Amino acid sequence: MKEKQKNRPRPHHKTTLADVAARVGVSSMTVSRALSQPGKVKPKTLEKILVAVEELGFVPNHMASALAANQSRIIGLSVPSLSNQVFIDVVSAVQDFFLPKGYQVIIHTYHYSGAQEYEGVQMFMRLQVDAVILIGVDQLMETRKMLEQSGVGVVQLMDITATPLNINIGFSQYHAGRAIAEHLFDTGASKLAFIGARMDSRTLRRLSGFKDVCIEREAWYPALCVTTADKSSLVQGRVLLKKLIAKDEPFDSIFCCNDDLALGVIFECTRANISIPSQFKLVGFNNLEFAQESVPTLTTMGTSRYDMATKGCQVLYEQMEIGVKQELSIEWPMKLYARETTM
Numbered sequence: 001m002k003e004k005q006k007n008r009p010r011p012h013h014k015t016t017l018a019d020v021a022a023r024v025g026v027s028s029m030t031v032s033r034a035l036s037q038p039g040k041v042k043p044k045t046l047e048k049i050l051v052a053v054e055e056l057g058f059v060p061n062h063m064a065s066a067l068a069a070n071q072s073r074i075i076g077l078s079v080p081s082l083s084n085q086v087f088i089d090v091v092s093a094v095q096d097f098f099l100p101k102g103y104q105v106i107i108h109t110y111h112y113s114g115a116q117e118y119e120g121v122q123m124f125m126r127l128q129v130d131a132v133i134l135i136g137v138d139q140l141m142e143t144r145k146m147l148e149q150s151g152v153g154v155v156q157l158m159d160i161t162a163t164p165l166n167i168n169i170g171f172s173q174y175h176a177g178r179a180i181a182e183h184l185f186d187t188g189a190s191k192l193a194f195i196g197a198r199m200d201s202r203t204l205r206r207l208s209g210f211k212d213v214c215i216e217r218e219a220w221y222p223a224l225c226v227t228t229a230d231k232s233s234l235v236q237g238r239v240l241l242k243k244l245i246a247k248d249e250p251f252d253s254i255f256c257c258n259d260d261l262a263l264g265v266i267f268e269c270t271r272a273n274i275s276i277p278s279q280f281k282l283v284g285f286n287n288l289e290f291a292q293e294s295v296p297t298l299t300t301m302g303t304s305r306y307d308m309a310t311k312g313c314q315v316l317y318e319q320m321e322i323g324v325k326q327e328l329s330i331e332w333p334m335k336l337y338a339r340e341t342t343m
Helices: 017-024 028-036 043-056 062-069 087-099 114-126 140-151 174-188 201-217 235-245 257-270 305-322
Strands: 074-079 106-109 131-134 153-157 167-170 192-199 224-226 253-256 279-284 300-302 326-329 334-336
Touching: 017 028, 017 043, 028 153, 074 087, 087 106, 087 131, 087 167, 087 305, 106 114, 114 131, 114 140, 131 305, 153 305, 167 305, 174 192, 174 253, 174 279, 174 300, 174 334, 192 201, 192 235, 192 257, 224 235, 235 253, 235 257, 235 334, 253 257, 257 279, 305 326
Parallel strands: 074 106, 074 131, 131 153, 153 167, 167 326, 192 224, 192 253, 253 279
Antiparallel strands: 300 334
């Protein structure tokens, strides 16, 4: 005789909340409460429900739960790239902060495209995220309008603006560029060159500050500014240095828009028997880990991106907890690390 199996879902039937409730002998509301607010259900009942959930392979409808609770417990994080250590530090900080608090972090990569960033934010809105974390402050007007109308918390990191969407924690790219130019002049340089790749808005502001100091010193030479729209890499650093040298315009220092390019310059100089800093001084940007290990060690400017992002998460979480969205801007400190390439 075959044993009857009560309350077993039909073959190919998606297990529902009602199936779990029927298996345990409680209401669907009790099952829902057990999964969303376990502390409000009797321990014995909760144990039976969790066993049934596992046996039946029930997966709660997250979107339905979010609608009922008016909270999705999802954070949307939009970054330009996942191949750049700069943004990996931000991703790590956001996940380290929110995952232990029961949130999920959905990461969207927009490849430095404002249109793709807009599409990513649209996706976040469809998922009804509780908050959005962005890199930079140059979102399209359509993106800003969508976020403003959504009412969700927003953090903008790694740049500073007078018109934040909500929480803005970053540093002045313009003043960073000025500080690097001033450092080179202070070390005795007089003909400063610039090498840049990708040339996104943050890099352009950095170049603007660098250029303004050179102009003020009557030492700006357009021919010594070599850039490309291609992505940054060690190889690109070697290529751009060769282009700079081919111009046959004397220079005694180079500011690379990031450390990757600067390391490429160091490699090319090693290959070509060019001595740094004897023949020219070199400065990078971001203070990546290898900067203090290269030969010679690389002068660069940077900040703790992990700490900056963590601070942004802390402020965001506090506002989410009290249910109040307040405008806040924090200018994060930068530091110039003077090493062998400018000594």
